[in-house]
Structures are given as structure tokens and as C-alpha cells.
Amino acid sequence: MLGSMRLLLVEDDAMIGEAVQSLLRGEGYVADWVQDGRQADTALHGHQYDLVLLDLGLPGLDGLQVLRQLRARKDATPVLVATARDAVRDRIAGLDAGADDYVVKPYDMDELLARLRALARRASGRAEVQYEHAGVRLNPATREASVNGSPVLLSGREWAVLQALLARPGSTLSRQQLEDKLYGWGDEVSSNAIEVYIHGLRKKLGPGAILNVRGVGYMLPRA
Ligand code: CA
Numbered sequence: 261m262l263g264s265m266r267l268l269l270v271e272d273d274a275m276i277g278e279a280v281q282s283l284l285r286g287e288g289y290v291a292d293w294v295q296d297g298r299q300a301d302t303a304l305h306g307h308q309y310d311l312v313l314l315d316l317g318l319p320g321l322d323g324l325q326v327l328r329q330l331r332a333r334k335d336a337t338p339v340l341v342a343t344a345r346d347a348v349r350d351r352i353a354g355l356d357a358g359a360d361d362y363v364v365k366p367y368d369m370d371e372l373l374a375r376l377r378a379l380a381r382r383a384s385g386r387a388e389v390q391y392e393h394a395g396v397r398l399n400p401a402t403r404e405a406s407v408n409g410s411p412v413l414l415s416g417r418e419w420a421v422l423q424a425l426l427a428r429p430g431s432t433l434s435r436q437q438l439e440d441k442l443y444g445w446g447d448e449v450s451s452n453a454i455e456v457y458i459h460g461l462r463k464k465l466g467p468g469a470i471l472n473v474r475g476v477g478y479m480l481p482r483a
């Protein structure tokens with residue numbers, strides 16, 4: 261899946277963490293990575309994530325505690341817990357503590373990506389695999405984009421902006437909300453970056469495809 265999904269990766273194993281973060285970034289996710297439970301708790305307090313991939317065995321605060329505290333705050337951020345292949349009890353405990361799904365380690369990377377896509381769809385109340393609005397179509401699984409049936413080539417960040425807008429046609433997203441979807445910690449954000457992506461998208465999709473709501477942000481017109 262390309263872009264617009266901001267994910268918190270909680271993994272204490274440096275090799276696995278690096279591999280998964282780089283996989284997710286390659287797929288266009290904005291993936292922040294923390295290596296212990298307390299950092300995870302702090303990150304979840306301070307940022308709104310679209311998805312969390314949570315290892316249960318962690319130093320500091322274990323994954324179940326992180327999850328219970330998240331749910332105790334009535335935070336419904338979708339959480340995929342990672343457990344060992346034979347750890348049935350951990351899976352049950354994770355689901356009972358408020359996880360939305362689980363995935364077993366060692367990861368099958370394709371399965372991990374598919375579960376994250378499924379979780380993102382469920383969280384947004386979408387049964388559809390594709391995004392479609394007013395002739396614009398995005399398929400995150402195949403990475404194909406089209407306008408009125410004609411394929412268009414989007415950059416990763418154009419895709420991310422468009423997917424965020426397509427997730428909520430008719431509602432306005434501020435520049436800040438779009439930046440939060442596009443950039444992780446430590447990324448340099450130029451002040452007019454979003455305008456540049458919007459400009460690029462309008463050239464590809466048509467000038468009326470994205471509306472500028474003066475002083476507020478951007479939206480797709482209601483169909
Ligand atoms: Ca671990």
C-alpha cells in the first residue's frame with residue numbers, strides 16, 4: 261500500500277525492526293519505530309496513528325500493557341499484535357486486551373502487508389478494496405491509479421495525498437492533517453510541499469478534481 265497511512269511500529273528486536281520499517285517505507289507507509297513499551301506509550305499519547313504493529317514481548321512496558329492503556333483512553337487506533345507462532349495464549353490475551361488482529365512471527369512479509377491493508381479497510385468502514393470517487397480510482401493492493409479508466413502515474417506522495425482525500429470525499433483535510441499523513445519523525449517538510457503535490461494531482465486528474473477550501477484545506481467535491 262502506498263502512503264497516507266501513518267503507522268507506529270513497536271519492536272524491540274533491532275534487526276526485525278529495521279527490516280519491517282524499511283519494508284513498510286518501501287510500501288509508502290509513514291512508519292515510526294520505537295523499541296520499548298514506554299516509548300510506544302508516549303508516541304501513542306502524542307500522535308494520531310492510522311495503524312499500530314505491536315510486538316507483545318517488550319522491555320519497559322509489555323505490549324499488552326501498552327494496548328490496555330491505549331484502550332483505557334478510549335483510543336480506537338487499529339492495533340495488529342505480533343506473537344510467536346506457537347503462542348496461542350498471547351494471541352488470545354492480545355485480542356481480549358483490544359487488539360484488532362494478530363500476526364505471527366517470524367513474519368511472512370506479504371501476509372503482514374495484507375493484514376495491515378485489511379485492518380486499514382475495516383477501520384475506515386470500507387469493505388471495498390479500491391478507492392473510487394468521481395471517476396478517480398486507486399487500488400492500494402496493485403498500486404494502480406486511473407481517471408475515467410485511463411491509468412495515471414502518481415508519485416508516492418501524490419498517491420498519499422490523494423488516498424487521504426479519497427478516504428473522506430466531501431470533508432476538508434487541513435495542510436497539517438495531510439502533512440501528518442505524509443511525514444514521519446525527523447522528516448524535513450518544506451512549507452509549500454502539500455501545495456506542490458496538490459498542483460501535481462490537479463494536472464493529472466483535472467483542475468476541478470481537488471477543491472481548495474480557503475484558509476481551511478483541501479477536499480474532493482461530493483459526487
Ligand atoms: Ca520482542
